[in-house]
Amino acid sequence: MVTDLRPSERRGEPTVAVLVTWFLPGAGHVYLGRLAAGLLAFLAVEGLYVLGWLLSDGRTFEFLDPELRGALSTVLTPELGNLGGMLAQLKVVGFGAADPLPYPGGILLGGWLTALSGFANVLLMVHAHLLARTPAAAPRAGISPVLAVAAAWLLPGLGHLLQGRRRRALVVFALLFGFFLWGTWLAEGSNLSRERHFYYWSGQFLLGVPAFLAEVLTGRPPVTGELPRGDVGLLFACMPGLLNVLAMLDVHGVGERRWLGTEAAA
Amino acid sequence: MNGLAAHVLFFLALSLPIVVLGAFYSHPEDGPALRSVPKRYTVFVLSCALVALLMLALEALFASA
Numbered sequence: 161m162v163t164d165l166r167p168s169e170r171r172g173e174p175t176v177a178v179l180v181t182w183f184l185p186g187a188g189h190v191y192l193g194r195l196a197a198g199l200l201a202f203l204a205v206e207g208l209y210v211l212g213w214l215l216s217d218g219r220t221f222e223f224l225d226p227e228l229r230g231a232l233s234t235v236l237t238p239e240l241g242n243l244g245g246m247l248a249q250l251k252v253v254g255f256g257a258a259d260p261l262p263y264p265g266g267i268l269l270g271g272w273l274t275a276l277s278g279f280a281n282v283l284l285m286v287h288a289h290l291l292a293r294t295p296a297a298a299p300r301a302g303i304s305p306v307l308a309v310a311a312a313w314l315l316p317g318l319g320h321l322l323q324g325r326r327r328r329a330l331v332v333f334a335l336l337f338g339f340f341l342w343g344t345w346l347a348e349g350s351n352l353s354r355e356r357h358f359y360y361w362s363g364q365f366l367l368g369v370p371a372f373l374a375e376v377l378t379g380r381p382p383v384t385g386e387l388p389r390g391d392v393g394l395l396f397a398c399m400p401g402l403l404n405v406l407a408m409l410d411v412h413g414v415g416e417r418r419w420l421g422t423e424a425a426a
Numbered sequence: 427m428n429g430l431a432a433h434v435l436f437f438l439a440l441s442l443p444i445v446v447l448g449a450f451y452s453h454p455e456d457g458p459a460l461r462s463v464p465k466r467y468t469v470f471v472l473s474c475a476l477v478a479l480l481m482l483a484l485e486a487l488f489a490s491a
Binding site for chain 2: 325327328331332335336339392395396399400403406407409410413414
């Protein structure tokens with residue numbers, strides 16, 4: 161059993177691999193000597209961002225209220241996962257023209273795609289981190305941490321389930337999905353709109369498919385009257401997404417230790 | 427239902443996933459994680475209550491008209 165990896169056994173420095181990937185998708189893989197994988201990853205992640213940018217005309221950040229716009233106002237968005245893409249968008253189009261214009265028809269899908277690009281780059285960072293820590297002849301056990309984290313995002317608890325941690329999977333799913341539904345019910349669906357609740361939507365995005373399906377299936381219901389529990393509903397729907405980050409970190413930590421055979425030493 | 431009571435109940439409800447996910451993050455094994463939840467929940471709620479009381483006291487001292 162490997163107890164821990166000495167720096168000399170690593171392919172590279174994991175922190176460097178993660179940081180350069182954050183700024184430029186695929187750069188971590190190139191740093192670790194995986195040129196083809198790095199280029200493919202770059203094309204996939206930036207392709208998603210560019211597609212989203214084209215569909216939305218790069219205007220997703222215009223959903224932010226004017227008084228909230230500033231240098232750091234987009235750091236709480238999923239696009240932050242692809243830092244290079246987000247900075248490019250801010251540099252080229254910023255928050256749009258001073259005069260408001262009608263939004264393009266593809267802005268909602270475009271916003272989802274740029275957000276997805278951010279999360280895809282997070283998965284790429286997870287892979288770069290793992291690759292940097294994996295010696296050529298390292299034992300590999302269990303499911304890949306990258307797949308487990310992706311599953312944990314797609315459906316809360318699914319990552320734990322794939323790791324064979326059934327009871328934890330059930331508790332995570334019941335709590336996070338249950339509170340998201342409760343919140344959506346309290347907010348009468350008003351939470352399901354990035355345009356209406358820019359930051360709360362970013363939290364919900366971290367809940368993966370349930371948030372996406374809820375938005376698509378309800379068609380983002382309009383607000384037609386007073387919402388007596390609207391604020392509580394927003395909080396209840398957003399918080400499970402934020403807590404799913406803890407679940408993903410749990411899945412990642414256990415997954416990487418199992419993959420590298422260092423679980424007993426942890 | 428009284429507004430304050432409703433919000434206290436909402437807070438107590440939302441505290442549960444916060445505490446449980448925190449416990450899961452701290453303990454890779456289910457048993458120790460779940461066993462730590464009652465104590466963690468109590469500490470979390472009491473700490474939040476303390477902060478709320480402190481804020482109310484500061485408001486009464488410095489921000490009341």
